[in-house]
Each structure stands twice: as structure tokens, then as C-alpha cells.
Amino acid sequence: MTLLEKVSLWGPVFLYVCFIFWLSSAPRVIPGMARFPWMDKPLHAVEYLPLGFLTIRAAGLTWPRWPLGRIALLGFFFACFIGMADEFYQRFTPMRFSSSLDTAADLVGASLGQLAGWALLFRKNRE
DSSP, X not given: OOHHHHXXXXXXXXXXXXXXXXXXXXXXXXXXXXXXXXXXXXXXXXXXXXXXXXXXXXXXXXXXXXXHHHHXXXXXXXXXXXXXHHHHHHXXXXXXXXXXXXXXXXXXXXXXXXXXXXXXXXXXHHO
């Protein structure tokens, strides 16, 4: 695999991680959050769904001989690391707070993205 091919696979993952941190940089509060403290959990899942999809796509095409379980585990731990780093980063952002439940919602979204990536991209080739 050439460097250009690797960049075309992993570049979108890197750009999406940058987008996640850009979203976390905004010192904003979602209206109604005080009344509905769980309102942001579905948003976290939706935010991390593309990360799961992009990660399984990049890893599956970079290492096509790896078992799907290993690729999914790599994607899960990567999403876990990014989610924890994002929550840590938010501790230092005005009007934002950090929560382990937000990280859990991130992992749910990333896992759903991985399932979608497997179903759309790899199911036929790996059965």
C-alpha cells in the first residue's frame, strides 16, 4: 500500500477527530440542558458514529488480512481513547464539563458506526 493510499484512508479519520475537538472547543451550552441532563447523550452517540465508520473502513482496508474482531477491537479502543481525551479537553473549556457517561455514549455511537461500516463495506468479503 502506498503512502497516498494510507493518507486517503486515515486522513478522513484524522480530520474527523479534529472536527470532534473543534466542536468541544465551543463554550456553549445546549438550551434546556438543565431540565434534561441526558439530552446530550444521543448527540454524543451521533457525533461518534462517523468516527466508528471511518475507523473500521481505514483499518479494514489497511490490514485486509486481519480478522474483523481485531479490527473492531482496534476501532473500539481508538474511539475510547479519543472520547476520553475529548472529555479531558472539555474540562478546560469554559462552560463545558466532563462526564464518563458522555464517553460511554461516544463508544455506543462509535460501535454503531463500526457495525454500519462492517455491514456496508466488509460483510461480503469476510463471510
